[in-house]
Amino acid sequence: MSAPRIHVSDDPAATVAEILADAARAGGSIVLTGGRTAGAAYARAAVLEPDWSHARVWWGDERCVPPDDERSNYLLAERTLFSALTARPATQRIPGELGPVAGAAAYAALLPDDPYDLVLLGLGTDSHIASLFPVSPQLAERDRRVAGGPAGLEPYVDRITLTLPELLRARRIVVLATGAEKAPAVARSFRQAPSERYPGSLLQSGEADLDVIVDRAAHGDL
Numbered sequence: 001m002s003a004p005r006i007h008v009s010d011d012p013a014a015t016v017a018e019i020l021a022d023a024a025r026a027g028g029s030i031v032l033t034g035g036r037t038a039g040a041a042y043a044r045a046a047v048l049e050p051d052w053s054h055a056r057v058w059w060g061d062e063r064c065v066p067p068d069d070e071r072s073n074y075l076l077a078e079r080t081l082f083s084a085l086t087a088r089p090a091t092q093r094i095p096g097e098l099g100p101v102a103g104a105a106a107y108a109a110l111l112p113d114d115p116y117d118l119v120l121l122g123l124g125t126d127s128h129i130a131s132l133f134p135v136s137p138q139l140a141e142r143d144r145r146v147a148g149g150p151a152g153l154e155p156y157v158d159r160i161t162l163t164l165p166e167l168l169r170a171r172r173i174v175v176l177a178t179g180a181e182k183a184p185a186v187a188r189s190f191r192q193a194p195s196e197r198y199p200g201s202l203l204q205s206g207e208a209d210l211d212v213i214v215d216r217a218a219h220g221d222l
């Protein structure tokens with residue numbers, strides 16, 4: 001079991017940007033997330049460390065859309081991070097355009113054997129992480145490294161996601177959550193015992209270092 005360390009930051013995107021820049025500088029294997037909160041961190045990470053040539057990058061989840069679709073998590077990283085770098089990392093994107101079944105199989109073949117140095121995750125208001133939604137078959141998957149299926153909330157396009165055992169292979173997991181609407185999810189995920197109803201809470205069941213970066217609102221202080 002891994003006890004979560006909750007860090008309250010006045011500027012969570014800056015805190016996560018430093019973590020990302022350090023990992024890129026060290027030539028780490030990094031798993032990126034989607035979501036609006038992450039984009040701000042990516043843009044600032046590119047300023048802190050513009051040379052990502054030694055890093056290797058994967059994604060924790062993707063929407064089943066082509067990489068140039070506005071809903072693509074790859075496009076989010078391309079726009080906010082990669083396009084601002086002087087040297088890009090090696091990337092293995094999730095081929096969402098293949099659909100949830102073929103895309104999941106194709107992505108599984110691209111995953112590394114060694115543990116990820118850093119997995120970055122957002123947290124949904126329903127406590128989902130990556131595209132592991134509460135009480136879903138994807139969340140219950142224990143044998144495969146990647147799973148595909150419907151989304152639990154908007155945008156309602158199918159998703160492809162690393163499974164919980166695959167996320168837990170990380171050396172370090174960092175969860176980023178901001179805004180008062182995330183406070184209940186933060187409390188249910190990281191101040192209570194693990195439960196299938198709150199996917200974020202299941203991150204406690206592994207051995208990875210688990211850091212949760214929140215602002216005061218997501219911490220429940222406001």
Ligand code: 6PG
Nearest residue numbers: 034035036037122123124129130
């Ligand atoms: C996605 C995700 C998802 C996201 C959370 C939080 O593709 O949507 O990877 O897990 O991180 O939904 O998203 P926000 O930061 O936008 O609230």
